[in-house]
Amino acid sequence: MQINHDFTIQKVGASYVAVPVGETSKTFHGMVRLNETGAFLWKLMAEKDCTEEELVDALLAEYDVSREVAANDVHRIVEQLKQNNIFI
């Protein structure tokens, strides 16, 4: 999965907020709000095409969590982004 290049991410207070610019801004009206974990995964997927397994491995390398928790978090976030047509 790779994030549509029209999306930009910025920190607002304690949250991260992604909004589109360019052509995508004509059809996507809203904000994607992310916590620290979501923003971490978002930035990986913005750089390159990632599988869920790669995202889980990256999460495990960065945070002290179990593989099961990491896999659940990754799957939940990926599904939410898919439902909102965030990916290329």
Place this chain on the structure above:
Amino acid sequence: MNDSIEFQLAQNGYYVSTTVGVSMRPMLRNRRDRVIIKPVGEGRLSKWDLPLYRRPDGKYVLHRIIGVEDGYYIIRGDNTYAKEKVPDEWILGVVTEFYRGERHVMADNKSYRRYAAFWQTVYPLRKPFHMARVFASRVKHKLFPKKKEP
């Protein structure tokens, strides 16, 4: 689901979006730059602030305050040449920070405030150039009208 700007401001305490149109050039470019808007809170806004307001026709506008009056503001876009009287009750929020490309700027940054003041101060010089461009464009279209497709 209510996803209006007003609802998002009330629910999240902020609203983030790209800007649409050319009325705030050169500072904000159409569908390239982003603004972070927050509710106004106590007190009134100041000269050079950028409020987001909604006109009675429903249109959302983000332009600059050039005058503060009792109960309303005098507002004009950085790239527009007409003033607008905006009552307090139209105002939804104010830009507290923005991104011009990757460059992050806080609205209370002194250099930015100096730019905003300068840009509006030289309005008397900018307007004649703008009027000349509009006149030249009209003459050009009169002399060389666009051919309609058959």
